Amino acid sequence: xxxxxxxxxxxxxxxxxxxxxxxxxxxxxxxxxxxxxxxxxxxxxxxxxxxxxxxxxxxxxxxxxxxxxxxxxxxxxxxxxxxxxxxxxxxxxxxxxxxxxxxxxxxxxxxxxxxxxxxxxxxxxxxxxxxxxxxxxxxxxxxxxxxxxxxxxxxxxxxxxxxxxxxxxxxxxxxxxxxxxxxxxxxxxxxxxxxxxxxxxxxxxxxxxxxxxxxxxxxxxxxxxxxxxxxxxxxxxxxxxxxxxxxxxxxxxxxxxxxxxxxxxxxxxxxxxxxxxxxxxxxxxxxxxxxxxxxxxxxxxxxxxxxxxxxxxxxxxxxxxxxxxxxxxxxxxxxxxxxxxxxxxxxxxxx
Numbered sequence: 001x002x003x004x005x006x007x008x009x010x011x012x013x014x015x016x017x018x019x020x021x022x023x024x025x026x027x028x029x030x031x032x033x034x035x036x037x038x039x040x041x042x043x044x045x046x047x048x049x050x051x052x053x054x055x056x057x058x059x060x061x062x063x064x065x066x067x068x069x070x071x072x073x074x075x076x077x078x079x080x081x082x083x084x085x086x087x088x089x090x091x092x093x094x095x096x097x098x099x100x101x102x103x104x105x106x107x108x109x110x111x112x113x114x115x116x117x118x119x120x121x122x123x124x125x126x127x128x129x130x131x132x133x134x135x136x137x138x139x140x141x142x143x144x145x146x147x148x149x150x151x152x153x154x155x156x157x158x159x160x161x162x163x164x165x166x167x168x169x170x171x172x173x174x175x176x177x178x179x180x181x182x183x184x185x186x187x188x189x190x191x192x193x194x195x196x197x198x199x200x201x202x203x204x205x206x207x208x209x210x211x212x213x214x215x216x217x218x219x220x221x222x223x224x225x226x227x228x229x230x231x232x233x234x235x236x237x238x239x240x241x242x243x244x245x246x247x248x249x250x251x252x253x254x255x256x257x258x259x260x261x262x263x264x265x266x267x268x269x270x271x272x273x274x275x276x277x278x279x280x281x282x283x284x285x286x287x288x289x290x291x292x293x294x295x296x297x298x299x300x301x302x303x304x305x306x307x308x309x310x311x312x313x314x315x316x317x318x319x320x321x322x323x324x325x326x327x328x329x330x331x332x333x334x335x336x337x338x339x340x341x342x343x344x345x346x347x348x349x350x351x
Contacts (some may be wrong), residue, residue: 242348277343
């Protein structure tokens with residue numbers, strides 16, 4: 001197990017006590033309510049454009065303890081989606097127009113039903129897109145995980161892999177000692193399977209996020225840097241780079257508070273609010289499913305336990321596309337993270 005030595009104490013007192021919303025709404029940061037910012041720029045209330053993506057979190061268990069993790073995932077998390085709840089997700093796909101299934105965690109590979117879920121989803125969506133978000137290290141963490149690249153290839157799964165930098169020093173500082181080298185090993189294995197190669201339909205997309213309380217750089221320029229460095233130094237190829245802003249949620253929120261940088265970071269996000277990013281927010285075309293089947297407007301709302309508003313159904317077993325379309329999206333101060341600069345979503349910048 002690869003765990004950064006300073007991160008052995010996973011328990012997040014804010015997440016455990018449900019205090020994250022209260023902290024985010026602190027008035028002493030002089031940040032206007034996100035709803036007021038939307039109204040001021042003519043963008044509120046926030047409504048969905050339709051459901052194009054079903055993002056399913058199949059469990060919070062993970063083999064890593066990353067500093068920026070908004071899920072607060074770790075080896076001691078026991079929350080795992082059951083096959084019954086996965087079946088409800090499949091039922092929702094079969095009776096809707098959704099053509100993208102986005103599977104996330106934790107480390108999704110640690111849920112023993114992931115192979116079944118992928119194969120069944122491919123039967124329902126023969127031409128649809130299935131995404132799996134991997135931390136890479138899990139793929140080289142034991143024989144029980146080494147079959148996944150071939151499983152992904154057989155089912156034409158697109159991969160979104162976390163690699164917050166192309167240097168060993170930065171990655172290990174953020175994700176744990178030895179993570180960079182094992183990530184490189186996994187990337188080479190994926191390349192050998194056909195992923196990320198020039199002209200290959202097998203998508204291997206990497207994710208960059210800042211090492212601290214700052215906004216990501218320009219996605220296109222960073223992608224060029226990544227491709228040059230990884231190809232020259234390691235012979236690695238990949239499809240695209242996604243830049244994602246660190247959200248003031250869970251473990252990253254706790255670190256901001258511990259280091260006294262919470263208000264400074266919130267002011268940075270608010271001062272870079274971009275109304276053009278609002279039209280492309282992922283909550284407008286995505287529905288997030290928690291490990292227990294509860295529905296949320298996005299993965300971040302899920303971690304804050306901020307439920308969907310009526311008339312939307314509360315669980316995936318009651319999935320109703322029409323009712324989902326009629327809802328108003330639940331928002332909070334954390335939404336400044338998705339609308340700062342070029343915007344941020346689970347699939348990179350918005351502009």
